[in-house]
Amino acid sequence: MKSEILYPGAFPMARVELGNGEQIKAESGAMVACSPTIDIESKMEGGFLGALSRKFLTGEKFFFQTLKASRGAGEVLLAPTVPGEIVVLELDGVNEYMVQKDGFLAGADGITIDSQMQSMSRGLLGGEGFFILKMSGKGMLLLNSFGAVHKIELKPGQEYIVDNSHLVAWSTTTSYNIEKATSGWVASFTSGEGFVCRFRGPGVVYIQSRNPGGFGAWVRQFIPVTE
Amino acid sequence: MIELQPNALCFGDEFPASGAPCLVHVEGQGLTITFLSDREGVVGHTESVGFSDLTISAGGLDHNQLVASWSGSVEQRTLYLKSPELIRAFRQAAPAHLNRPLEQAAEQVRQVRQRHRFVWGLVGGTVFAVILGLWFGSDVLVELAVNRIPIEWEQKLGESAYREFLAGQDVMKEGIAVDAVKEMTQRLASQVPNNPYRFDVTVVRSDVVNAFALPGGYVVVFTGLMKKAESPEEVAGVLAHELNHVLRRHGLERIIKQLGFVAVVSIVLGNPPGLGGAMKQFGIELMTLKFGRAQETEADTTGLDLLYRAKIHPEGMITFFQRLTEKDEGRVEWLSTHPMSSARADHLKARLAEMPKQQSEPFSFEWTKVRDALGVSSGSAP
Structure with missing residues (x-):
């Protein structure tokens, strides 16, 4: 399985080459085009209950699509819904990533996707909800962001502060605390940051250069009110 | 490799x-x-x-x-x-x-795991407690919600159901029977202190033995019920019971209970007008609304008290209920919405026995003439 990012930047597309018999799972609706040798199936990853919990707990889709090169090698073109970069990660069985609910685009068959409960403070204040996706296993993982993806590399003990709505994915060797952006409560909100995550290394944190919620709020003011 | x-x-x-x-x-x-x-x-x-x-x-x-x-x-x-x-x-x-x-x-x-479990346990416990509280404290909440609904709105709700119902019925516009029912209602209503309702009574020509009151004070009496009654006190008994369903706002309580807690919360927080739409959505029909046992008992006792205050002999209420139950013949619809139990009758009898004796005042109409007007031959017992 090989992957390549076409048109990197705001409107990228991932091309994944599948060998005969290989398969990849992708977010429902992610497939743009594919070779005629590819079969598209929909699958409830993790069984019915797993899919159900993913749907209701993380807001992810109930079904994933499985793209299988069952009739010979071929290629698949995949794209996310929102404008933004695609990043390719390689999981080797020991490194695991937590991914915010809209961050998953596609993954090799060896990737396991679980919804995992967060602690109360992270769930309430982290902006990702109480359940987030945990990616483990072995193989290629494609994540997508809103805007550009920026990778923050943290050495053991090194800290970095990230606005919670800009998070895409972070390795499970990192840890983080939710805290107010400034020392005072009022200033925390008037500064427009509210809560932030203080990450502590070692590990990698992927962030997105745009905030989907902020963008939504910005767009809303231009939507004509009909009544 | x-x-x-x-x-x-x-x-x-x-x-x-x-x-x-x-x-x-x-x-x-x-x-x-x-x-x-x-x-x-x-x-x-x-x-x-x-x-x-x-x-x-x-x-x-x-x-x-x-x-x-x-x-x-x-x-x-x-x-x-x-x-x-x-x-x-x-x-x-x-x-x-x-x-x-x-x-x-x-x-x-x-420690981390314990804290995790503790916090989630706490939250789960709180949610559980709130649900439990809502479940058992629902009556209090329903009452709170009912109290917030303005009378005018209740009248609007009742009136639309009332007009809709009457449109398909043979309404008796005037006559001695209509006057009789109006007199009974007036005598009862005059004994209600601070009555916010203006009772609107309609007599409907039908053999169905029924009478009901809609929220807001809209009362319908079927001629079938009047034909079955041997005395005006018996009809007045049913009316007293029905009027008290209105006065105690039992209909609203039932609606709100059926609509559920979302409605209750929205009313308590101050959004009653949304309820009409919600009711249509839930398909709740005022006409088929059944009252709870506690509500029936309440309407019984307050009805009995009202009869007493209006100086109408309360015995008629009990005997009529009992006779209707015993002679379970034909279309006594009133009973299907008001199941009469011997316990209910006993309760009423006991309450009546406690009341000091008083001289009842007769109605101004003659019941035999009313019955004649309704087409009941005076010879045959109902």
């Missing part, structure tokens, strides 16, 4: 920030770490570290990883162990001086 299944991540300046996957072996004197040197999976170099050089702590996102760090030959190294087998092996092989930090790390993990 050797296939190597890594079981840990090693961090250090020379490794990528996401950590270098490696295979850790626990041995007698320390750890042996074999690195995957590059992407092709070729086994790279091996490093060894003695237990004596290690510093131990708990780390990772959920504090469930064992972190071992040491100053390597070149630089500081940090190892993240997650696999339970590996951690177990490590704890078994570790010498005494590591026991304390290991125990501390384990304690830290336990």
Whole structure:
């Protein structure tokens, strides 16, 4: 399985080459085009209950699509819904990533996707909800962001502060605390940051250069009110 | 090429920030770490570290990883162990001086888990308690919600159902029977202190034995019921009962109970007009609304009191209920919405017995003439 990012930047597309018999799972609706040798199936990853919990707990889709090169090698073109970069990660069985609910685009068959409960403070204040996706296993993982993806590399003990709505994915060797952006409560909100995550290394944190919620709020003011 | 299944991540300046996957072996004197040197999976170099050089702590996102760090030959190294087998092996092989930090790390993990469980337990318990409270405290909430609904709105609701119902019925516009029912209602209503309702009574020509009152004070009496009654006191008894369903706002209580807590909350928080739409949506028909047992009992007793205050003989209410129940003949619809039990009758009788005797005042109409007008031959018993 090989992957390549076409048109990197705001409107990228991932091309994944599948060998005969290989398969990849992708977010429902992610497939743009594919070779005629590819079969598209929909699958409830993790069984019915797993899919159900993913749907209701993380807001992810109930079904994933499985793209299988069952009739010979071929290629698949995949794209996310929102404008933004695609990043390719390689999981080797020991490194695991937590991914915010809209961050998953596609993954090799060896990737396991679980919804995992967060602690109360992270769930309430982290902006990702109480359940987030945990990616483990072995193989290629494609994540997508809103805007550009920026990778923050943290050495053991090194800290970095990230606005919670800009998070895409972070390795499970990192840890983080939710805290107010400034020392005072009022200033925390008037500064427009509210809560932030203080990450502590070692590990990698992927962030997105745009905030989907902020963008939504910005767009809303231009939507004509009909009544 | 050797296939190597890594079981840990090693961090250090020379490794990528996401950590270098490696295979850790626990041995007698320390750890042996074999690195995957590059992407092709070729086994790279091996490093060894003695237990004596290690510093131990708990780390990772959920504090469930064992972190071992040491100053390597070149630089500081940090190892993240997650696999339970590996951690177990490590704890078994570790010498005494590591026991304390290991125990501390384990304690830290336990604390995090306990806190996690405690907080979620607390939240779960709170949610459960709130649901339980809503379940058992629902009557209080329903009452709160009902009290917030303005009378005008209740009247609007009742009126629309009333007009809709009457449109398909043979309404008796005037006559002695209509006057009789109006007189009874007026006598009863005049005894209600601070009555916010203006009772609107309609007599409908139908053999169905029924009478009902809609929220807002809209009362319908079927001629079938009047034909069955042997005295005007019996009809007045039914009216007193029905008027009290209105006065006690039983209809609204039922609607709100059926609509559920969302409606209750929205009303308590101040949005009653939304309820009309919600009712249509839920398909609740005012006409088929059944009252609860507690509401029937309340309407019985307050009805009895009202009859007494209006100086109408209350005995008629009890005898009529009983006779209707015993002679279960034909279309006595009133009973289907007002199931009469002997306990109910006994309760009313006991209450009546406690009341001081008083002289009843007769109605201005003659019941025999009313019955004649309704087409009941005076000879035959109803």
